Amino acid sequence: MNLYRGCTHGCIYCDSRSTCYGMDHDFEDIEVKENALELLEAALKRKRKKCMIGTGSMTDPYIPAELKLGNLRKALALLYEYGFGFTVITKSDRVLRDLDLLQKINERAKCVVQMTLTTHDEDLCKKLEPNVSTTSERFRALLRLRDAGIPTVVWLCPILPFINDTEENISEILDCCAEGKVRGIICFGMGVTLRDGNRQYFYSQLDRHFPGMKEKYMRTYGTQYILGSPNGEHLMGMFHRHCARHGIMHEPKQIFQYLSTLDEKQGSRQLSLFG
Numbered sequence: 001m002n003l004y005r006g007c008t009h010g011c012i013y014c015d016s017r018s019t020c021y022g023m024d025h026d027f028e029d030i031e032v033k034e035n036a037l038e039l040l041e042a043a044l045k046r047k048r049k050k051c052m053i054g055t056g057s058m059t060d061p062y063i064p065a066e067l068k069l070g071n072l073r074k075a076l077a078l079l080y081e082y083g084f085g086f087t088v089i090t091k092s093d094r095v096l097r098d099l100d101l102l103q104k105i106n107e108r109a110k111c112v113v114q115m116t117l118t119t120h121d122e123d124l125c126k127k128l129e130p131n132v133s134t135t136s137e138r139f140r141a142l143l144r145l146r147d148a149g150i151p152t153v154v155w156l157c158p159i160l161p162f163i164n165d166t167e168e169n170i171s172e173i174l175d176c177c178a179e180g181k182v183r184g185i186i187c188f189g190m191g192v193t194l195r196d197g198n199r200q201y202f203y204s205q206l207d208r209h210f211p212g213m214k215e216k217y218m219r220t221y222g223t224q225y226i227l228g229s230p231n232g233e234h235l236m237g238m239f240h241r242h243c244a245r246h247g248i249m250h251e252p253k254q255i256f257q258y259l260s261t262l263d264e265k266q267g268s269r270q271l272s273l274f275g
Helices: 036-046 064-069 071-082 093-108 122-128 135-147 167-179 198-209 213-221 232-246 252-260
Strands: 052-055 085-090 111-117 152-156 184-186 191-193 226-228
Touching: 036 071, 052 071, 052 252, 064 071, 064 093, 071 085, 071 093, 085 093, 093 111, 093 135, 111 135, 111 167, 111 252, 122 135, 135 152, 135 167, 152 167, 152 252, 167 232, 184 252, 198 213, 213 226
Parallel strands: 052 085, 085 111, 111 152, 152 184
Antiparallel strands: 191 226
């Protein structure tokens, strides 16, 4: 479920800027899907079995426009009314606005909030993700969600080579995850993916914030799609050991199964994330 198209967070690495998605206007120019709520309710009425409904994979729904329009909150009310589960991927502490509805959904079916964390350094965070909640704000949101009984999952990505791929950064993020008692951490590897569209924007921001870094990337990776960190193997070892020590899920397949499974609280059977 995507209620909006485009994003104003300004994350310098965003894959959704890629030309393959066919965005025919500026990425920061938000499209509002005016009939999304009607389509959603019609789909919920037709579903014979309850399932998990997800959002946030292409556009973070907690952009400023949501505060004015409230389409996500209206969608949450529909999910609760019809007894469906919900999961969202976000970088914003604005998710706390809907804490009451998230709790109701979790009590009736299941709710999981997924939060992206990339760097523990606040100054670096403002360069990488300039128009969104800082890491400390997101961490405080994770603690609030923990205290409210809402399960959470963290996306540890992307880890940008030569920028945030340090042992100190990964260790500090993992410590935050342990304190927040997150259920799982998704990490496909230490690195970033670049393709046409987001590559050009990413390099322009490297020129702006990290002089000389674009040239280093081009010398090291050329036009590769996957740009792996030179420290990747060591950092992934740290990651897996830390998660195992704290009882945090850390294999993507296991976490996605957890995200896509609706608990049998209302007689539901296990279904895929998008039904």
